[in-house]
Amino acid sequence: MIRPILKYGEGVLHEKARPVEALTPEIDTLINDMIETMYAAPGVGLAAPQVGEALRIFVVDISVGQDPNGLIVLVNPEFVERDGMQLEDEGCLSVPTFNATVVRPARAVIKGLDRQGAEQRHEATGLLARAFQHEMDHLDGTLFVDRLRGIKRDLIVRKIRKLTRAGRW
Numbered sequence: 001m002i003r004p005i006l007k008y009g010e011g012v013l014h015e016k017a018r019p020v021e022a023l024t025p026e027i028d029t030l031i032n033d034m035i036e037t038m039y040a041a042p043g044v045g046l047a048a049p050q051v052g053e054a055l056r057i058f059v060v061d062i063s064v065g066q067d068p069n070g071l072i073v074l075v076n077p078e079f080v081e082r083d084g085m086q087l088e089d090e091g092c093l094s095v096p097t098f099n100a101t102v103v104r105p106a107r108a109v110i111k112g113l114d115r116q117g118a119e120q121r122h123e124a125t126g127l128l129a130r131a132f133q134h135e136m137d138h139l140d141g142t143l144f145v146d147r148l149r150g151i152k153r154d155l156i157v158r159k160i161r162k163l164t165r166a167g168r169w
């Protein structure tokens, strides 16, 4: 089932998500919904808080469904290593129509559980490393806008407030 994607300003997006304690059928359904919602958007990643669930789960597919092995589901993910630096334009399904250059580490090693509960580990560079870090941020209540500084962030926040007041957000 495609779920509505919450937008900047919704409480759950700005809170720390809690770990998943058991891979229940409800969690399995949530993961299916997240995958479907990500592909429908379309987007390269989606975290559970974006569909209103304050749980530490995200899905990523930088091929947006083109690569049959491209889909990664991570439950209770943690960074093992991060190094280097990359500067690229970034957006978010929860902050539609806005994007900005965000500083991220160039490489990331991440571990977590897959949807069957098996430990998995991924080493990533470039866009995949960026996607991991963007989705991990969601699990801690941080959106890319929060990573910007000064006028760049103020400009986006002001525009979002204006759209919200106009009932267009």
Ligand code: NI
Pocket (backbone or CB within 6 Å): 091, 092, 093, 094, 134, 138
């Ligand atoms: Ni996002």
